Amino acid sequence: MADTKAKLIDGAVRVLAAEGLQGASARAIASAAGVNQALVFYHFGSVDRLLAEACRWATESRVALYRERFAAASSVADLLAVGRELQAAERAAGNVTVLAQLLAGARTDPRLAPAVADGLGLWIAEIESVLTRLSGSMPFADLFDVPGLARAVAAAFIGLELYEGVDPDGAAAALDALERLAVLTEVLDGLGPVARRALRSKIRRTGTR
């Protein structure tokens, strides 16, 4: 990739993380990239399109970075631990913040929407493959609609990231609570055959609605 284009994309990511969508002007981005403002339009045509590119790039590089960690997760607790690690790392690097900011902007900017949807899709695909693996070895797999859950997890994570911006302590408490709740899956996982049979019949009686 051309040097200047890369610098601009990197600058866009950094500005989005630091100043949000509001501060992501062509001038601010070019300044962060250390290049001339006019080059934004020469290389990308508009600020929108630069932001869309930045979204794709930031997401791809970040997902790739965490792919092996996701692959190593062997329980829901592991998955939450990766999530926590990811969140801590992103507090500094802020690439999830980029996605959150663009997600909020995409609602009113149709040019941004497809790029953001793609970016989120990468995370969702990753989570989906972990959940598929995990639910395969679980006793009550029919309770888990993996594609839907993956979307719920991704959306929740974005929401938590935004929430952290206004209440860091609250966000930490939320993650703690989820981790504690995750013990439940381990419990179900390690259940003896008798209790398991009782649960299963109860599920059948309750139905899936």
Next chain:
Amino acid sequence: MADTKAKLIDGAVRVLAAEGLQGASARAIASAAGVNQALVFYHFGSVDRLLAEACRWATESRVALYRERFAAASSVADLLAVGRELQAAERAAGNVTVLAQLLAGARTDPRLAPAVADGLGLWIAEIESVLTRLSGSMPFADLFDVPGLARAVAAAFIGLELYEGVDPDGAAAALDALERLAVLTEVLDGLGPVARRALRSKIRRTGTR
């Protein structure tokens, strides 16, 4: 409340819902409210402060509207049903969207942050009281850190609202998946004494980490 102030707050809410934070300029808001642009500054001093007021108002009126429905929920499935109903209603009225937009903006606008935190706090308090009630009648209440879970639920809901903007079908699938998962709590709730004892000892063995 003075007529013009009310009109401006209402205009701000409508513009935020329709055009997002990006489109929420003094001129756009005043136009939506049918009043003169200069009145934004006369009554509120700045656009920021008007948005903060709008956040408080939109949240308070909306939370009040749903208070009785929350109070009527007697299971996790009920709570999710209220959430689904709320989401459908907000697709039209868009007051949760307002909160989501302002949450994204609050990251870089310190004047907005406290108002948004307060607004979210109202929802969290409501969810917290439902969860307290529900977990009281549940067999494994010690797995539920109610304040943390309430924050997680609120943040997740905001995330879903934003996600819906770029992928409505995906958001619907996510809600479906959560509803299906909620069957698990009903199952636990209606467990016989033998299975319950087995689960409880398993929890003790697994620990709360």
Next chain:
DNA sequence: GTCTATACATGGATAGAC
């Protein structure tokens, strides 16, 4: 490809008449 300069629009905010 990159720079300077600039046209042009939008938005925050204020002054001053009514």
Next chain:
DNA sequence: GTCTATCCATGTATAGAC
């Protein structure tokens, strides 16, 4: 309290020299 008019900063985007 409300209006018109206006100032000034910022932002998008382009033209044209290098």
